[in-house]
Amino acid sequence: MAAALALSVAVVGIAASSHAQANANSPLVNGEWLEKNLNDPKVRVVEVSVEPGLFERGHIPGAQNVVWHTDLVDTVKRDIASKEKFQDLVKKLGINQDTTVVLYGDNNNWFAAWGAWVFDVYGVKNVKLLDGGRKKWEADKRPLDTRNASVASGTLVIADANQKLRARLADVRAASDSKNVTLVDIRSADEYSGKIFAPPGSQELTVRAGHVPNALNVPWGRAVAEDGTFKPVADLKKLYADAGIDGSKPIIVYCRIGERSSHTWFLLSKILGYDVKNYDGSWTEYGNSVGLPVVNVAGTVWGGK
Numbered sequence: 001m002a003a004a005l006a007l008s009v010a011v012v013g014i015a016a017s018s019h020a021q022a023n024a025n026s027p028l029v030n031g032e033w034l035e036k037n038l039n040d041p042k043v044r045v046v047e048v049s050v051e052p053g054l055f056e057r058g059h060i061p062g063a064q065n066v067v068w069h070t071d072l073v074d075t076v077k078r079d080i081a082s083k084e085k086f087q088d089l090v091k092k093l094g095i096n097q098d099t100t101v102v103l104y105g106d107n108n109n110w111f112a113a114w115g116a117w118v119f120d121v122y123g124v125k126n127v128k129l130l131d132g133g134r135k136k137w138e139a140d141k142r143p144l145d146t147r148n149a150s151v152a153s154g155t156l157v158i159a160d161a162n163q164k165l166r167a168r169l170a171d172v173r174a175a176s177d178s179k180n181v182t183l184v185d186i187r188s189a190d191e192y193s194g195k196i197f198a199p200p201g202s203q204e205l206t207v208r209a210g211h212v213p214n215a216l217n218v219p220w221g222r223a224v225a226e227d228g229t230f231k232p233v234a235d236l237k238k239l240y241a242d243a244g245i246d247g248s249k250p251i252i253v254y255c256r257i258g259e260r261s262s263h264t265w266f267l268l269s270k271i272l273g274y275d276v277k278n279y280d281g282s283w284t285e286y287g288n289s290v291g292l293p294v295v296n297v298a299g300t301v302w303g304g305k
Contacts, residue, residue, distance in 0.1 A: 027270035028131040028230065029102055031140050038062050042099055048115040049105040049134065058144035060104065060137060064093055068111040072118050080280070086122050087158050094151030095124065104130035104137065108228050113262040117278050121166060123159030129266060135228040167252045167279040172286065175252050176213050182245055183215035184253045186264040187283070192217040194296035204257050206287030210296030218243050220260045223267055230267055237272060247274035254279035
């Protein structure tokens with residue numbers, strides 16, 4: 001696989017995403033590359049989807065399943081998986097020092113991107129997203145399998161959590177009052193304005209709607225094409241530059257629980273190379289916290305007005 005990856009040397013952020021997917025330094029792989037490399041023992045394919053049973057009904061051949069709300073988080077306190085728990089997961093997935101990990105999932109890779117963020121927090125290198133995730137893989141009629149992969153235990157020793165990749169509530173409060181950090185709310189315009197408290201069907205709610213003062217709104221969906229792939233780099237740079245985000249200042253991204261913002265964290269940090277932290281507490285923490293300032297131009301209170 002290393003030889004295949006070494007065929008090209010374009011660096012992150014230079015080429016359009018559709019042309020950068022098979023490069024060694026790209027954070028993305030495309031379906032064509034992945035299908036050709038499914039049998040490479042140094043490639044581990046991991047699905048992180050939100051829909052229960054989706055993996056069991058058919059997944060990329062050789063892929064292993066990671067359940068985001070049990071494998072990647074602490075199941076008792078609200079936190080990411082502990083170092084010890086994540087170490088066990090990495091071992092179970094058969095990840096070694098020279099492994100390339102390809103993550104993919106449903107919902108435009110929201111939770112796969114969350115996985116990429118957790119992998120990065122614990123210092124796992126060579127972690128990539130399948131551009132377009134399950135949506136494009138299935139649309140391209142690439143193979144699916146229902147068999148469970150069997151792999152030898154991995155030997156990679158993970159690092160301590162890198163706190164530079166993660167924002168906490170205090171960081172967000174400070175950023176809200178600072179001109180030196182850019183806050184980016186990646187939720188829909190209706191969530192940002194306070195018109196709705198959360199997308200329909202969401203279980204994780206808040207008692208206040210709106211957004212953090214001085215946060216800019218760039219909904220995550222504006223960064224992807226119809227087929228679920230990331231837009232070309234030039235388009236992404238323009239999208240964020242038009243909103244006043246050019247990478248000249250550190251960035252904190254947030255959404256509702258930190259999964260959609262992981263998608264934006266991935267593109268801003270891995271594709272555009274900006275300095276970005278993900279606030280995984282996101283609106284469900286901020287909007288439920290007593291005494292914090294909220295901007296709510298819609299005027300909603302407790303679901304009414």
